[in-house]
Structures are given as C-alpha cells and as structure tokens.
Amino acid sequence: MKVRQSAPLPLAMLRALVDALDDGLITLLAARRMLVGAIAVVKAEAHIATCDPARECYVHNRALRLARRLGVPATTARAVIEAAIADARGQQNPPLAAGPERPASQTCCDR
Numbered sequence: 144m145k146v147r148q149s150a151p152l153p154l155a156m157l158r159a160l161v162d163a164l165d166d167g168l169i170t171l172l173a174a175r176r177m178l179v180g181a182i183a184v185v186k187a188e189a190h191i192a193t194c195d196p197a198r199e200c201y202v203h204n205r206a207l208r209l210a211r212r213l214g215v216p217a218t219t220a221r222a223v224i225e226a227a228i229a230d231a232r233g234q235q236n237p238p239l240a241a242g243p244e245r246p247a248s249q250t251c252c253d254r
C-alpha cells in the first residue's frame with residue numbers, strides 16, 4: 144500500500160515559524176545580557192577581571208558538545224557563542240570607559 148505524504152506547509156507559514164524562533168533567539172540574548180550585567184556587578188565588587196579565558200573556553204566547549212548532539216555545524220555554533228561572548232565583553236567594558244579593547248571578533252579564549 145502506498146502511503147501518501149502530507150502536503151508541505153505553505154512557505155508563509157514556515158517563514159512565520161522561523162520568525163518566531165528568531166524572536167526567541169533575540170529574547171534569549173536579552174536574557175543573557177541581563178545575567179551578564181549582574182555578573183559584571185559581582186565581579187566589580189570582588190575586583191575580579193572582566194575577561195575569564197577559562198570560563199570562555201568552558202562556555203565554548205559546552206555549546207559545541209550540545210551542537211554536535213543536535214546536528215548543528217560546529218562553525219555555526221562557534222560563531223554564535225563568539226558573538227555572545229564578544230557582546231558580553233563589550234557590555235562589561237564600554238570602549239570609552241575601559242580604554243583599548245580587543246577586537247569584537249576575538250575572544251580572550253583565543254580558540
């Protein structure tokens with residue numbers, strides 16, 4: 144017996160779902176930035192350096208393991224995490240207040 148495949152969802156509906164996921168990505172980034180703000184306060188009070196290479200490596204490696212499990216290309220996962228970390232470093236070291244800063248594309252993990 145021949146099994147009929149279900150009809151593909153219309154393009155507009157699929158794109159609306161992508162839009163919703165993109166909204167989720169930006170919402171998660173905003174939540175991450177809120178946590179980074181709280182971390183920045185704790186680190187400033189404890190006189191801890193803004194940049195923590197060991198932590199950045201941990202964040203990268205964790206994300207890469209999850210990406211591998213979910214079938215996300217490592218280069219894509221690495222780019223997303225690098226962007227999030229660069230954003231977090233920029234958030235904690237505004238260029239005018241902190242003087243020369245590393246390029247946004249370079250993490251202090253230097254992977």
Ligand SMILES: C=C(O[C@@H]1C=C(C(=O)O)C=C[C@H]1O)C(=O)O
Pocket residue numbers: 179182193194195196198199202227228229231232251
């Ligand atoms: C947010 C922090 O500050 C920096 C940014 C990190 C990140 O975006 O994950 C990790 C380590 C730090 O270099 C932190 O110390 O946890």
